[in-house]
Amino acid sequence: MNAPPFSPLELTDRVLTMAKTGVYRQSVFEALGPVATRQQIRDAIAQAKQFGLYTVSALRDEELGTYYQVEPARYESFQAAAKTLATGSPPDNLAEQVVATHGALRAMLSAVAASTLGLGLLGGWCLLDGHTQLGRGLWLGAVVAGGLWSVQRWIARRALG
Template identity: 45%
Template sequence: MSTIARRPSVVELSQRILDMAKTGVYRESVFEALKPVATKKQIREAIAHAKKFGLHSVASLRDEELGTYYEVDLVKLRSIEHTISTPVPSSQSTDLTKQTTDAIVTIRLMLTAAKGAAIALTIIGFAYLLTGKQQASFGLFSSAASAAGLWILQKAFAKKVDSQS
């Protein structure tokens, strides 16, 4: 067997952290205990994963040298403990506020683009109508109507999303 042992997964590290935090543990103690088997990055990911299962900090017990003091909400842990082995991709952004804000900005850009296209096609259609190019103006008006329909549909969906958030 090689001299390098298999590194535990984030889920396994998370389980160890939760076990340690059942009686309370300082962040620095977690790093010291897991340093032989995991990197700091893996330990931080495991702490983030464990927070989804009831790990929380106690601000009043924070220590300058030992850092954050962690405890576990045993009720929450027991209620969802069966799902702890489900790996959660931690490399992806889990900041829900940022994702929601990005989605809202994207929706507003889509609304602006559809509305702008409808207006532009209508104006160009009128210009073609005034110059006597009726077939081209009909095509532009049809395109403007399609763009306006998309804008109305997107606006209705946007209102639905906005009322849910």
């Protein structure tokens, strides 16, 4: 209980470090319990999942719970980002910035996907209504938006791991 409290970024880093060799959920709670609340640890585990933490269902244990491991490449990516970004902003804000960036990327991809679907449906309706030129134009817009969506999705997957 004498240990100083960890920031959310430090807790996430600890979870990822423990998962490099594999760790059970209960062990994470036991190791970090003296320096963080259960809710803070849960939040750190959820945050770590954005940086490559995954469960191995075959190794789930009744008493120890979920077994976690981390993808080495995504862990190294997290380490590099933490070192680079921590120098320019307080460590507490880094995790929030990364989560906000993920959310913004998802929102942008969803908006383009919804636009693609909307243009396709509207183009189909125009074709059925007899406005073939307008319908073809809208379908062309849907194809372009779909191509843009797939390029954005590919870039986002490469950038986020």
